[in-house]
Amino acid sequence: MKNINLEDLGFEEKLEKYKIANQLDSFLTGRVIQQHRQRYIVLTEQGEMESELLGNLRYTVQNSLDFPAVGDWVALMEYDNNKGLIRAVYPRASLLVRQAVGRKSEKQIIASNVNFGLIVQSLNRDFSINRLERYLTICNSSAIKPIIILSKVDLVDKEEKSRVISLVKKRIKNTPLLLVSNCTGEGLSDVKAILEKGKTYCLLGSSGVGKSTLINSITGQSLMKTDKISDGIDRGKHVTTHRELIVLKTGGVLIDNPGMREVGITDNGMGLENTFEKIMSLSKHCKFKDCNHINTKGCAVLKAIDSGELDEHVYENYMKLEREREHYTSTTFEKRRKDKAFGKMVKNVVNQKRKNMY
């Protein structure tokens, strides 16, 4: 992978200015394409470099989120053949973060400097509209534009396909929706067509939905290990063929995330606001500013459920994600007990509404 062009990798004007302003132009510039503990594979114009943090940087880092991550731009120097020392991390244009489920306040970086989130769900067993909204929230909380890709279309019939499409379109507005099959090749050209030069796309989705296979289909190469392909050749050798960040010949960058099981919401609030626009605009008409949309008088959200203007499932999922966000952003353990009571209340509201309907 020699002669890589930094612009194809996504290096922008803004970063160039930062480089000059911070006297980093005597260093090499590269992008982290893989991370394992405190070792990083960095792609530079001279090729890949196995890198570590420079000592003083390691000791001045305060927060785990400050360590370099896949997608980061770094300034580094070569100290040996293809071995590098990272001197600085460039400011991030965006950061995809997830909450390590079950562990309080522990955030993990999925990737940095991502322009688009490719949210992949398979049409057969994995499809869940609530989970789609969860990923949308994660993208929206970090100014990453979401694109929905429904995979394995070859496994469902026409009726199921159109059922899911109309469900997605009803619940989720203003988000591109693509359908693909890695087996028949259907829709692959649509995916290729949206990939722009110099932009970074992060694949998001549960294990097994076909993210790695999709990358292989797009690149026409077996860059990603999928569970069908045996890696017998590499066995026993310490060779890593798997890269988390891939530069396309056409100039776009893809980032894969192996083994994403659960993603928790770690949100500043904006993610939910953008994802559930309808609820946000309704809540402006609630009588009280701090309306909890559960049992407050004059709640416009509840009124909209009654009138049929708001889908109760949307309401339920919103309340669930909002509660989760509160849970992870709060510090007291007391909150956990509160959470339970809160969940019950939401269920009651919905049950009550359902009863009233019949």
Ligand SMILES: Nc1nc2c(ncn2[C@@H]2O[C@H](COP(=O)(O)OP(=O)(O)OP(=O)(O)O)[C@@H](O)[C@H]2O)c(=O)[nH]1
């Ligand atoms: N029928 C069908 N199977 C597919 C399709 N795409 C992928 N698969 C199969 O689904 C399985 C999982 O695919 P992967 O690409 O490994 O899934 P992944 O999302 O990368 O999974 P992780 O790496 O665990 O996150 C493999 O057996 C693939 O062959 C598709 O479009 N249609």
Ligand SMILES: [Zn+2]
């Ligand atoms: Zn309200």
